[in-house]
Amino acid sequence: MDQVADNLTDLSETQLDIFERQIAGKYMNIVPWGAVAWGIGNCLVFVSIIPLVLMNILPLWIGFIMSTLCIMLAYLPSHEAQHNIIAGRGKPLRWLNELVGHVSTIPLIFPYRVLRATHMEHHQHTNDPEKDCDIDLHAKSSVHYFLQALINQQPGSERAGAYGRCLERTNQSHLITDAVLMQSAFLIIMFTMALSGHAIEAALLWWIPQIIGQVYLEYYLGWAPHHPGHEAGRYRDTRAFKSRFGNIVSMGMQYHIIHHLYPRIPLSLTPAAYRALKPVLIQRGCDLGDL
Amino acid sequence: MNYLIGILLAPLTFAICFLWPLITQASVALEMIEAGWPAIVLGAAIALPFGLMAQLRGSWLWIK
Numbered sequence: 001m002d003q004v005a006d007n008l009t010d011l012s013e014t015q016l017d018i019f020e021r022q023i024a025g026k027y028m029n030i031v032p033w034g035a036v037a038w039g040i041g042n043c044l045v046f047v048s049i050i051p052l053v054l055m056n057i058l059p060l061w062i063g064f065i066m067s068t069l070c071i072m073l074a075y076l077p078s079h080e081a082q083h084n085i086i087a088g089r090g091k092p093l094r095w096l097n098e099l100v101g102h103v104s105t106i107p108l109i110f111p112y113r114v115l116r117a118t119h120m121e122h123h124q125h126t127n128d129p130e131k132d133c134d135i136d137l138h139a140k141s142s143v144h145y146f147l148q149a150l151i152n153q154q155p156g157s158e159r160a161g162a163y164g165r166c167l168e169r170t171n172q173s174h175l176i177t178d179a180v181l182m183q184s185a186f187l188i189i190m191f192t193m194a195l196s197g198h199a200i201e202a203a204l205l206w207w208i209p210q211i212i213g214q215v216y217l218e219y220y221l222g223w224a225p226h227h228p229g230h231e232a233g234r235y236r237d238t239r240a241f242k243s244r245f246g247n248i249v250s251m252g253m254q255y256h257i258i259h260h261l262y263p264r265i266p267l268s269l270t271p272a273a274y275r276a277l278k279p280v281l282i283q284r285g286c287d288l289g290d291l
Numbered sequence: 292m293n294y295l296i297g298i299l300l301a302p303l304t305f306a307i308c309f310l311w312p313l314i315t316q317a318s319v320a321l322e323m324i325e326a327g328w329p330a331i332v333l334g335a336a337i338a339l340p341f342g343l344m345a346q347l348r349g350s351w352l353w354i355k
Contacts, residue, residue, distance in 0.1 A: 155302050156349015184299055191308040199313035200320060207309075 008283045020280045024262045027273040031087070032080055032266035036096060039077025039104030046070035046107040050205050054198065064204040070107050071213030075115075075221070076251060076267060077104040082116040083263045108217075109186045109210060111178035118163045121170060123263065126237035127229045133166035137222035138229045145223045149215045217251075225256030234261065239287035240274065247271065254291055257281065302351070306342020314338050 011019065049067050052058035058066075080086055081101030087093035101112040118133045125131035127138075136152055136159040139145035152159035167175050186206075193202035225238050238260045243250035255270035258277065265273050274281075274291070281288060298304055315334030319326045324333055345351045 150352065151350075151354060154350040154352065154355065155345055156355060180296055180300070184296060187299055187305065187309075194309045194312040194316075197312075197316065199309065199316045202309070203313050203317075 008279055016280065016283065020277065023276050023280070024265065024273060026276070027265045027269045028262065029264070030266060030269065031093065032085060032268055034268055035077045035080045035266065036086060036100055038073065039081075039100040042070050042073050042077070043103045043106050046074070050193075050201065053201055053205060060201065060204060063201075064209065067107075067205045068209040068212050071209045072216050072251075074104055074107040074213070075110075075217050078102075078112055078115060079119070080266060081112070082119050085264055085266050107206075107210070108213065109182055111175070111182045114163060114167065114175050114179050117170065117172050117175055118166050121166050123260065126260065127226065127232050131166075131169075133162045134222050134226075135229075136162055137218050138226065139223060140228075142219070142223070145219060146215070149218065152218075153211065153215075220251045220253045221256075224250065225253050235281070235284040235286050240281075240289055240291040242290040257286055257288070302345035303342040306338045306345065310338035310341065311335055 008016065008019075046067065049058065049063045049070070053060055053063040078101045081097045081104070084097060086097035086100055088097075091097075098112075101116065105112055105115060122132055122134045127135070129135055136148075136157075137145070139148045151157055154160065163179070164176055167173050190202050190207060193199065220243075224241060224243070227239070227241075229237075231237060238257050240257045241254055243254050247254055252267050252270060255274040258265060258270040258273045259267070261277075262273070278288070311334045313334075314337050315330045318324045318333050319330045324330045341351055344353060349355060
């Protein structure tokens with residue numbers, strides 16, 4: 001295989017395709033047990049924070065930091081489940097795939113089925129101004145992204161209705177019920193806490209961390225790997241990039257191009273898959289930044 | 292049912308049921324104002340205009 005990698009320019013398009021898939025195949029069909037423990041454990045930690053603070057066992061400021069971190073960490077395990085990486089349909093561990101998917105996004109107040117349906121549309125129509133439901137996350141620069149994030153948080157923004165419109169367009173409007181139920185439950189908890197004298201705890205342990213977490217997640221999962229987001233096509237609609245804050249802070253998204261090419265590769269294996277596939281990606285003309 | 296859910300999810304409801312008590316309790320906790328009616332009035336004076344703006348204009352910050 002090393003010999004083949006040295007002579008990629010000599011390969012036909014079909015041979016290059018086969019070579020690429022052979023390499024990628026080595027990183028697929030592996031159950032990411034770390035993501036399973038992460039998704040369920042993170043949610044358990046999150047739901048314990050509010051009671052611990054209200055019982056004066058945990059200081060509020062520590063609870064705020066922990067809640068913010070939990071919410072930042074809430075999406076990616078569900079993302080593995082959305083792509084059936086833990087277990088596909090009909091597999092013995094399918095129930096675990098769905099459990100992780102549903103449970104891990106509770107802190108984010110986003111229902112799993114909505115995220116899965118809209119994320120599949122994002123993969124299918126990446127950077128399409130009409131059909132990519134994450135197109136509102138595009139911005140000219142990272143500074144502009146944060147200004148745009150302020151607007152995206154407003155109830156009448158284009159972003160606020162993006163997933164609803166996507167579900168209607170794909171005839172999956174019934175999933176909006178999941179979002180309404182989840183949002184209603186969140187608001188009832190917030191209102192109950194606020195009206196019973198615990199508004200500051202509600203704000204610092206869920207409301208504000210949720211806003212911070214969402215902006216952070218959308219920066220690294222939505223904006224950074226798709227910037228500038230002008231091109232479509234398998235090898236051009238996303239990119240690799242070198243984050244100045246490293247791979248953990250950027251949530252593994254430096255290697256997002258691997259995820260778009262092979263969504264069944266677990267997040268933890270995308271760096272290794274990237275290194276193995278890099279000569280092919282260069283040959284394909286991908287944007288690999290400084291990575 | 293849809294009507295009730297619409298009310299629950301409305302920005303003005305969020306302002307009345309969450310922001311108003313939040314501002315009231317935070318202003319007392321930060322010792323900006325004494326507890327009781329002054330803090331309640333301050334909470335309403337800040338939360339309700341923001342809630343109305345979010346409800347009518349679709350933005351908490353005017354910008355859209």
